[in-house]
Amino acid sequence: MTSLRLDTLKPQAGSRRRKLRKGRGIAAGQGASCGFGMRGQKSRSGRPTRPGFEGGQMPLYRRIPKLKHFELVNTKEFTVLNVAKLAELKSGTTVTRDLLVKEGLLTNPKHPLKILGTGELNVKLTVQAAAFTASAREKIEAAGGSWEIVD
Template sequence: MRLNDARPKEGSKHRRRRIGRGISAGQGASGGFGMRGQKSRSGRGTRPGFEGGQMPLYRRVPKLKHFPLVNSKVFTVVNVKKLADLPAGTEVNLASLMKAGIVTANDGPLKILGDGEISVALTVQAAAFTQSAKAKIEEAGGSCEVVA
């Protein structure tokens, strides 16, 4: 048997502490609550998260930097360099990219990013384009259509 195996006997009950019932009870006078002040009074002290009137942490936190957006938009992103291998005149959208194997999973609407170079004219249909991606596609003779 180990110390952590020790359990009270089946059906036994622990007596409730009676606070402030005289010194012989063991918790008399101020009843273990110290002397005066908000935490010694009857009723509840303060609610969880209360900081004495200072703006509490749970209210001041999202104002600070580096917090993620609550309703952030999630896109399936593809760089322009991945589209360079497609034949000229191809209509590019999320379905055609999945069929070609360039995109493996649908993580939301399609967004085209501008990393890499492209030399073939393509008709690209996507929910969003970066400025550099749009410029590179149109420079190669292709067109960009924003699909809702």
């Protein structure tokens, strides 16, 4: 069996038909007007009408309501912080959103705090936040600390 390479690819036998050579005389079967008839919009060269054209009637894409996308209702937004940033804190600290603001690790704590699991943590901490990723929980526990969900 031959290997499959780009230079050996070809269509299956009988899967592709020869292109009709239009306008090449009566013997070709599609001579003169090439099967488009004598006159009219659809006999002219080029695309007869643009996609969606309905003969002057207001086309479907302009009749339907202009609904681009739907906003998600009541989305939960979080102020996020990676575990790597918590490694700068002293061992045994209880980490809250207010403490992180005081330490300068959070600058704009508009939303509830969520801890993400990027980076390494080797300090024992008690972390209080609104949400944690699974990897963040594992890393906090592996460092000997604990996590609590608070609102």
